[in-house]
Amino acid sequence: MRDFFMTDEDRSFRSEIRDFLARELAPVADAIERDQDWEAVKRVVRALGQAGYMKLMFSDLYAGNLSKPGLTHAAMLSEEAAYLNYAFETTIATALSCAFPLHAFARPEIRERYLTPILEGDAIGSICMTEPNVGSDSAGMETRVRFDQQTREWVIDGFKRYISNATKSDVYIVWGISDPDVAPQKGMTAIAVPATTPGISFPRTYDFMGRRGCVVGEVTFDNVRVPEENLLGEENSGFRIMLSAFNFERVILGGSGLGVARSAFDIARDHAQSRVSFGQKLGQKQLIWDMIAEMSWRIDAAELLTYRAAKMYDSGLDGKDLMREAGQCKLVASETAVFCSDRTVQILGGDGVTRQYGRAEQIYRDARALPIVGGSSEMAKYLIAAREMPTLKPNL
Incomplete structure (x- = not known):
């Protein structure tokens, strides 16, 4: 038996999620790989949301059978999904990576507007960190974030690449430098940006050797303006x-x-x-x-x-x-x-x-x-x- 750390409840959940994915994901896994069928991806994401599985990380929102849902069960979901199709798993893992800061740091009205649809499977999210000169080292970040006092808006200018779910997401969490006069770790801010905001564009998507069916691409922010309340946490707390x-x-x-x-x-x-x-x-x-x-x-x-x-x-x-x-x-x-x-x-x-x-x-x-x-x-x-x-x- 491989599941040394698991309780009987954990094992029961694994069996439950495995059966669910066998019904919902396995029949379309080949189409996702062969045809990069995004409609098939969306259908399975929606099914996961409707079944409550996208809320595993958020015990205050989860309403399923687990007494203590958490990262253990989210990791199980990722494991069982990746077993069948890693491209699909990347899509939902990225959406959850977007949901995580929304849940922890967004204002209540922003949580309701953007987090709830992701967790219910009706929307997709992305996180925007990586840039041409920024991978593991965030200190080189060139995207800029400033606050316009007159309009009470956050203004974003920059370019991000290798963004999973680019062109498909409904909301993007964007990191940028808001105070260039201090160390990046002390002058970085995170903003929730809806996909319909003027100034967002997608120069290209990438054709990877693997993970076919997961859309990954570039995102440009050109004088993108969002309301003051879209700030996550506090200004300069993005790191x-x-x-x-x-x-x-x-x-x-x-x-x-x-x-x-x-x-x-x-x-x-x-x-x-x-x-x-x-x-x-x-x-x-x-x-x-x-x-x-x-x-x-x-x-x-x-x-x-x-x-x-x-x-x-x-x-x-x-x-x-x-x-x-x-x-x-x-x-x-x-x-x-x-x-x-x-x-x-x-x-x-x-x-x-x-x-x-x-x-x-x-x-x-x-x-x-x-x-x-x-x-x-x-x-x-x-x-x-x-x-x-x-x-x-x-x-x-």
């Missing part, structure tokens, strides 16, 4: 808001990586037990044993780290107290997804790189994004080392 979302995002990505790794492993294991080569089942050969064994222990390690971090978060730990554990789960789960997808293709041979023979090549393409998105593996190692050696400042 703190950003950090508060990171642990949540990394644990969710731990679930994503785990789902992708499990999907690859199941294909490899089934093939090793059925394919005959040189008069024996492929799985009887020592080199194949080695691959299957290593995939198995890596998946168990990823699961233990992911759900340890999720349970710690649900017990009330966050911020620097969870930075190491969240970094470890994201690092190990994402690297495990890449390892398992690579070994699965190797075990399948020619069938592994051919679309006509199943999903192995798709999973291989999908998995490669995981050590990059949501903070690279290198940044995860930095976070882990920074907690282990708090008296030193690593040289990035």
Whole structure:
């Protein structure tokens, strides 16, 4: 049994969400991958919202069967969705990453206007952090945010890229520098921007090698003006808001990586037990044993780290107290997804790189994004080392 950290209620929820996704997502997973069918994505998002699953992270809004819903169950949702289609999981994970700061930092009227439709499955959200010179290092952010005292509006000018759900979202959480005379960490502000605001444009969307069906692109903000109440938190508190979302995002990505790794492993294991080569089942050969064994222990390690971090978060730990554990789960789960997808293709041979023979090549393409998105593996190692050696400042 892999679910060491789980209660009976957790196990029951996993069975429930697995059955739900088997009904709603599995029948359209191929269309999302093959045709990049956004209408299919929206239908499943709507079904998740109507069933209440988009509210798992928000105990004050959740009305389902769980006595204590939380990140543990949101990670399960991500794991089971990514097992079937990682592109779809990216769409809902991004929407939840937008919902998280709205729930924690938006004014009541803004929460009602933008958060409620996302959680009910009627809207999609995005977060806008990454820029041409900003990935893991937010200090280089060039987007500017200023407050117009005469009109009582926030004005945003800047360019963001690699934005999941770009062109499809109903609301964007945008980070920009509001005080260029101080360190970026003390002069950054976050604003909720509805997609219909004049001045927003989408120069292009990207054609990725994997995660086909998840729309990712560029967003330009040219003199974009939104009302004063669209501010999240306080002016110049955007960096703190950003950090508060990171642990949540990394644990969710731990679930994503785990789902992708499990999907690859199941294909490899089934093939090793059925394919005959040189008069024996492929799985009887020592080199194949080695691959299957290593995939198995890596998946168990990823699961233990992911759900340890999720349970710690649900017990009330966050911020620097969870930075190491969240970094470890994201690092190990994402690297495990890449390892398992690579070994699965190797075990399948020619069938592994051919679309006509199943999903192995798709999973291989999908998995490669995981050590990059949501903070690279290198940044995860930095976070882990920074907690282990708090008296030193690593040289990035």
